[in-house]
Amino acid sequence: MDSVNIYHERQIREMCALHALNNLFQAKGSFTKSQLDEICKRLSPNEWINPHRSMLGSGNYDINVIMTALETKGCETVWFDKRKDPSCIKSHDIVGFILNVPTEYKLGFVTLPVRRRHWISVRKISGRNWWNLDSKLSTPQLIGDDSKLLEYLRNQLQSNDKELFLVIKKGDVERSPSLISGST
Numbered sequence: 001m002d003s004v005n006i007y008h009e010r011q012i013r014e015m016c017a018l019h020a021l022n023n024l025f026q027a028k029g030s031f032t033k034s035q036l037d038e039i040c041k042r043l044s045p046n047e048w049i050n051p052h053r054s055m056l057g058s059g060n061y062d063i064n065v066i067m068t069a070l071e072t073k074g075c076e077t078v079w080f081d082k083r084k085d086p087s088c089i090k091s092h093d094i095v096g097f098i099l100n101v102p103t104e105y106k107l108g109f110v111t112l113p114v115r116r117r118h119w120i121s122v123r124k125i126s127g128r129n130w131w132n133l134d135s136k137l138s139t140p141q142l143i144g145d146d147s148k149l150l151e152y153l154r155n156q157l158q159s160n161d162k163e164l165f166l167v168i169k170k171g172d173v174e175r176s177p178s179l180i181s182g183s184t
Contacts, residue, residue: 006026006125006131006133006140007022007023007026007027007028008023008133008135008137008139008140009022009023009028009135010135010136010138011135011136014060015033015135016118016119016120016135016136017036017060017061017062017065017066017119018031018032018033018036018061019119019135020066020098020119020120020121020133020135021066021069021070021121023121023123023133023135023140024095024096024098024121024123024133024167025073026123026125030073031069035069036061036065036069039065039068039069040061040065042068043064043065043068060117061119063077063100063165066098066119066165070167071170074169074170075095075167075168075169075170076167076168076170077098077165077166077167077168078165078166078168079163079164079165079166080157080163080164080165080166082157082162082163082164085154086149086150086153086154086157086164087150089153089166091124091146091149093168094124094166094167094168095123095167095168095169096121096122096123096124096167097121097122097123097153097164097165097166097167098119098120098121098122098164098165098167099119099120099121099122099156099162099163099164099165100117100118100119100120100162100163100164100165101117101118101120101156101159101161101162102117102118102159102161102162103117103118103136118134118136120132120133120134120135121133121134122143122149122152128145129142129143129144129145130143130144130145130146130148130149130152131143132152
C-alpha cells in the first residue's frame, strides 16, 4: 500500500494533537479545533487561563484533552512504562500509539531556547504495516511490520523526554488486563 491511500494531516500552528487524532482515526474531521476547545472548557470550567491548551488558544493541547477526545470515540489510553521493553506490548489489541516528543523551534538557522511538546500518531493500516503519521512529515512514513514497530518504539523510547501512550478500544483493559505481558 502506498501513502497516497493514507489520510495524513500536515502541521498547522500548534494543532499537532488535533492532527494526531485525525491521523489516528484516518479521517478528516474526526475531531475539530472547536471540539478540543470544548473539552478544555469541560476539564477546567472555572479557569480564566485554561491549563489544557495554549494561552493563546492556538492548540498545544495536553494529554488530558487527547484522552477525553479518545473516550468519545470508544477508545482509551494506557501510558506505557518505558522501563519495560516494547516487546511486552500485545500489538494485536492496539488501535494505535500516540507519542509525545520534544520539539525545537528555529528561526532560520537559529534554534530558539524554547522547547515545546509534539504529538505523533502511529497506527497499522490495512492490517499489515505500521505507519508514522507525524504531522510534521510531508507524507506518512512506513515503519513496517510488528518487528519493525518494536525497533521503532525502542528507538523512540531511548530518550527520557519521550512518552508513549497505547490507544485501545474501551473495555479492552478490563477484558484483557495483560495488554502488556508481565503486567499484574
